[in-house]
Amino acid sequence: MIDFRSDTVTQPTQAMRLAMASAEVGDDVYGDDPTVNDLQEMAADMFGFDSALFVSSGTQANLLALMAHCERGDEYICGQQAHNYKFEGGGAAVLGSIQPQPLTNQADGTILLAEIAAAIKPDDVHFARTRLLSLENTIGGKVLPQAYLAQAQTLAFDKGLKIHLDGARVANAAVAQGIKISDITQYFDSVSICLSKGLSAPVGSILLGDERLIAKAVRWRKMLGGGMRQVGILAAAAKLALTEQVERLSEDHANALFLAQGLAEMTAFSVDLQQVQTNIVFATLDKSYDPKRLTQALLKYNIHISAGTTVRFVTHKDISQQDVLHLLKVLTPCLAESRLVK
Template sequence: MIDFRSDTVTTPTAKMRTAMAEAPVGDDVYGDDPTVNQLQDLAADLLGFEAALFTPSGTQGNLIAIMAHCQRGDEYIVGQNAHTYKFEGGGAAIVGSIQPQPIMEGENGILPLHDIESVIKPFDPHFAQTRLLSLENTHSGRILPQDYIASATALARKHDLSCHLDGARIYNAAVKQSLNVKEITQHFDSVSVCLSKGLAAPVGSVIAGTTEFINTARRWRKVVGGGMRQAGILAAAGIIALTEQVDRLADDHENARYLADELSKLDAFSVDITQVQTNMVFAHLHQGSTKELAAYLKQHDILISQSNPIRFVTHKDVDNQSVDKLIKHIKSYLLSA
């Protein structure tokens, strides 16, 4: 089955499976798992922070990061379509009692600086206390420009706000721009990075920040049920993800562009090529229905999402031949639609 729905469907490499089977382990809640500790030290070093923490998921990593930055009744500024606001179950509000202040994104997923400044609350008992600016890079496959990141985080600090980056796919942004990832993370107080998307580990994310921040986040991880025991079995794959799977993200970007080019040749689709920056392609279908197309493709061992625009995501288990097979069967569907 060729799966274009998300890069979360990647399967671990053979080397990851071997490392997981052979990983030395201990009880991570006690801090005794050597493989988890190795992953955390590695992540902190690569991302340019004092410390890091392994979490079961990116959703949990973002949640405990927000909770470590904010108190009950505080507020964080976030994009209207950002993952931490729209796709994580309202966790910050429900679990942390932290109010989101969403802003509609502009081009490339940026939060306009004027809009950020306009929603920062004055110190007044009528208002939630604004504590945090949360950005996302990449956002729907699009890269936040470096100059924008510098300006937005400088604005936040002018108002004494902390800055968190949902960097689930930050390595896609770094690879595409030929940057060391630290050139992006240097502007933030904390960052979350997903190991189980394009980097192909089966489970987990890391968050990174100061030692004090990570100590606070560790407590919240336990509170929300993220304390794991012999988690080194999972962390072993994360180490390989960070050391061996980053550079190959360039292949995913090339395959996404190839897919976008091929789809744009079909009259039934419209694709904004300028928005295909990393491993995601958004294509509007104008003939037939996405539900019918998805059902047709599934009969030919291809999975796609049923939204319109359709989000196609490339990853390590999708190559040029996979794209060719997809286009071939889309053409067959369109002839019958």
Template sequence: MIDFRSDTVTQPTMAMRKAMAEAEVGDDVYGDDPTVNSLQDMAAEMYGFDAALFVSSGTQANLLALMAHCDRGDEYLCGQQAHNYKFEGGGAAVLGSIQPQPLANQADGSILLADIKQAIKPDDIHFARTRLLSLENTIGGKVLPQDYLAQAQSLAFNKGLKIHLDGARVANAAVAQNVAIGDVTQYFDSVSVCLSKGLCAPVGSILLGDERLIHKAIRWRKMLGGGMRQAGILAAAAKLALLDQVERLAEDHFHAQLLAEKLQQIDEIEVDVSEVQTNMVFAQLADQVDPNKLVHSLLHKGIKVSPSKQLRLVTHADISRADIDIFIEQLKISLAR
């Protein structure tokens, strides 16, 4: 299958499979797994944090960060399109009793600083206590500029807020700007880094923060059923994700540009190539095209896409240039029917 649905479908590399098979392991709940400990120490040092915690998913990493930063009745500010508000099952509210305050995302994915300022609640018993600003990078495949992150950090600091980054694709953001990941994460009190998207690890995310936050996150992780035992098998692949897969993301970005340019030449599809910044292409289908029929037709040709009038097509390690050519050919055939 040629799968454009997401970079979450990436297969672990052969080097990862070998490292997993040979990993030295222990009981991570006791803190005894040497491979997990090595991963956590390495990630914290690489990205400039005191400590790190290996967890099962990006959703869990974000939830642990929110619950470690905020108490019951507190509030966090985020974008209307933020993953930890819109796509993570309301976990902060359901499990943390934390109120989200979503704000409009601009076309570039940012939140207006003026909107953030206005949303911060006064110290009054009638209001939830605003404790945290949460940003996402990338968001919808778009990169938040470094100067914006610096301004957001300054605003948060001056208003007494902590600032969290949902860095599900922070490696893509760094590669797109030709900077180190640490140059992006430096503006945040906590960061979640997903390892199982473009970085090809089979499972896992890293939560970065100071020792106090990570200590609280460990307690919440246990309470939420996220304690893992011989997790070094997974951490072995996660280490290679951070060491071997970051620079390779430039290839995915190139393929996304190539895909967008080819899609732009098809009459039934509208694509703005200038909007493609990383590994995501958003393609608007013409009114006469039934997305469900199109998906069904492509599936019979061994190609997977998600059904929508606006197709989100994601390039990743398992999408080659030849795969893009096959997709374009089969897409034209399917649209002609």
């Protein structure tokens, strides 16, 4: 099966499987798992933070960050398209009693700094207390400019806010710019990094922050049922995700651009090539085609996509250029099969 739905479908490498099989483990709730401890120390050192915490998912990492930065009745500012606002079940509001203040994401993924400043509430009992600015990089596959991150950090500091990065795909952002991940994370008080997307670990994310924030996150993780026991088995793969899988993301970016160029040549799709910066391609399907029929037609060729008038194709470790060529080849008969009869 060639799966373009997401880079979450990546399979662990053989090296990861071997490392998992031989991992030294202990009870992580007691802080006794040596492999987890090594991963956390390594990640904190790599990305320039005091501490790190290995958690089960990116959603949990973001939620822990929000709950560690904010108290009940506080507010965080984010983008309308932010994952921790739009796609994480409203966890901050439901579980943290934290109010989101979503603002419009511009075409390049940024939020206008003037709009952020205007959204910060005055110190008044009528308003939620604005405590945090949350950004996402990449967002929709787009890379936030380094200059923008520096300006956002300055704004947050000047306004007395903390600043968090949902860096689920921050490795893609770094590789796309030819810089180190730490060049991006330096602008933030906390960062979440997903290890089970393009970096191919089977499970897990890392939350980075200072010792105080991570200590609060540990308590919230336990309360939310996220404490794990002999989880060094997973941390062993996560370590290899950070040390062996980052540089090869450039292959995924090249395959995404190759795919986007091929789709742009088809009258059935509309693609903005300027927006294809990393491993995600958004292609708008012409209204004369049924996306559900297209999805079913492609399954006959063992190709998975997600149905929708805008189709998101995501390239990753388990998709080669030959797989992209195969998709482009079979799209013609599949589109014919999915065309609506007028």
